[in-house]
Amino acid sequence: MSNPSYRELSVNGLWKNNPALVQLLGLCPLLGVSNSTVNALGLGLATVLVLGCSNVAVSLVRSVVNTAVRLPVFVMIIAALTTCIELLMQAFTYELYQILGIFIPLITTNCVILGRADGFAAKHSPLLAGFDGLMMGLGFAAVLVVLGGLRELFGTGGLFANMHLLFGPAATDWHIVLIDDYKGFLLAILPPGAFIVLGLLIALKNRIDEQRAERAKAMQPQAPVANRRVRVTGAIE
Amino acid sequence: MALPRITSPHATGSNRTRQIMQLVLLATLPGVLALTWLYGFGTLINLLWASAAALAFEAAVLHLRQRPVGFFLNDCSALLTAVLLALALPPYSPWWLTLTACGFAILFGKHVYGGLGQNPFNPAMVGYVVALISFPVEMTAWPASHAVGSLEGLQQILGIAALPDGWSQATALDVLKTNRSLTMEELWAQNPAFGYLGGRGAEWVNLAFLAGGLFLLRRRLFGWHAPVGMLGALFVMSLLFWNGSGSDSNGSPLFHLLSGATMLGAFFIITDPVSGATSNQGRLIFGIGVGILVYVIRAWGGYPDAVAFAVLLMNLAAPTIDYFSRPRTYGHRKAERGFKVGD
Secondary structure, X not given: OOOOOHHHHHHHHHHHOOOOOOOOOOHHHHHHOOOOHHHHHHHHHHHHHHHHHHHHHHHHHOOOOOHHHHHHHHHHHHHHHHHHHHHHHHHHOHHHHXXXXXXXXXXXXXXXXXXXXXXXXXXXXXXXXXHHHHHHHHHHHHHHHHXXXXXXXXXXXXXXXXXXXXXXHHHHHHOEEOOOOOOOOHHHHOHHHHHHHHHHHHHHHHHHHHHHHHHHHHHOOOOOOOOOOOOOOOOOO | OOOOOOOOOOOOOOOOHHHHHHHHHHHOHHHHHXXXXXXXOHHHHHHHHHHHHHHHHHHHHHHHOOXXXXXXXXXXXXXXXXXXXXXXXXXXXXXXXHHHHHHHHHHHOOHHHOOXXXXXXXXXXXXXXXXXXHXXXXXXXXXXXXXXXXXXXXHHHHOOOOOOOOOEOOOHHHHHHHOOOOOHHHXXXXXXXXXXXXXXXXXXXXXXXXXXXXXXXXXXXXXXXXXXXXXXXHHHHHHHOOOOOOOXXXXXXXXXXXXXXXXXXXXXXXXXXXXXXXXXXXXXHHHHHHHXXXXXXXXXXXXXXXXXXXXXXXXXXXXXXXXXXXXXXXOOOOOOOXXXXXX
């Protein structure tokens, strides 16, 4: 199996094969915690860490694990790493840990992580697997943060509220209130808002791809088309 | 011999989309008049503003989708959506509330799915539910009848100044929802929200919509199946669970038929040919489902009125209903229904 280049891996993880926008994996945490930027960022970072580490670990043990029992082994590895992250969050960002609640242990069952472990890490070297995990995780986290930001913006009229939960007391005044007298659009905060905004993001991504494809097609030099009609009437010179 | 080169059909129908929509618009007139008489000009402003907003959204999104703008604006479907939405929203709703509801109705209720004829949900009800979930305070502020003056009403719509306390009052369905201790007679005697049969004001509005609906039924714009199914189911449900006059009573059958959005829903919303079921039997089942759900949500759910939620839930079920209620095709002994092995 030929090894993909790092550039290819980055493009795949961040855009072309983005876990949230294209593969539509890990929707449960994606839709569940993306109601504010800080929640989204917290869970996004946790997912990046687990995904990167689990890919490296799975890749390291890939030659000693029997194919028949590989999935339970991978899940054990992922669960162990998730527990580490959970304990870290409990130690350093306790309030955020309480807000995210069940969604942190649920990282274990995030399909993106198991999918990358089985689909990529089990077949490639640790370095490549780690890089792939990092890029896939960043792609997932980026969509999570954009979704969280948009929902917070539409829902409350502000951005970056409660960032001190993640970055300490210095971040308390990061909160931007864009519209002072905003009534609060509750739908954006509620679960249906997540589905609607995610749908719009996917539509936007497809539209951008479409436009780029059109432009690439227009840029290509037109190959001269041979005239296949044979002239049968009139004077033949 | 010169044969005329005309092929069938020879009878030319006049039931084009535009004419159907105009007829439905005409039939809302009694309801509009009743609402205006009871609550003042707020309803009319709602209607004008919602129509302008919906037409603007429709034109914009048609332009974006590169569809012929004039052709689709002319069919009056966006206008009808706006009118139904404006009749469902409380009079004197703030301008941004109406705008948001119209935007969601046109964009997310209709055009996301491909425009008129493709929408699985009733656009007006999508807009209404979005507004109801997002802005519960504004959406439950129904004015007391004959309570709002012109200037204050206009200020409320424009968001300049809030109306004084006491201009809005709980509707009869609200009162019934929160009542835990009074018997029905006591409620009826001391509460201004109740009228003769249903909610005060609401009963007249419902009778007006019933009149408009009967007009449409007479013009054969839709069959009797869906409205009769819904009203019948609502009647039977409220009769079955009618607990006389006790404090845990959920209201009499007549009360349920004449309060809230019952008649508007039965004749103007669930008769939508796009988002409802297709066959006559299917429409009957669709209506019955809406009727049962309306009662269930009103009696035991979290919201006082339920027509919008019931309609959206049954819209979800409409494809399945269609699948199991296909009529017999000519030449076949039995109708083909349900799923088959190898489908």
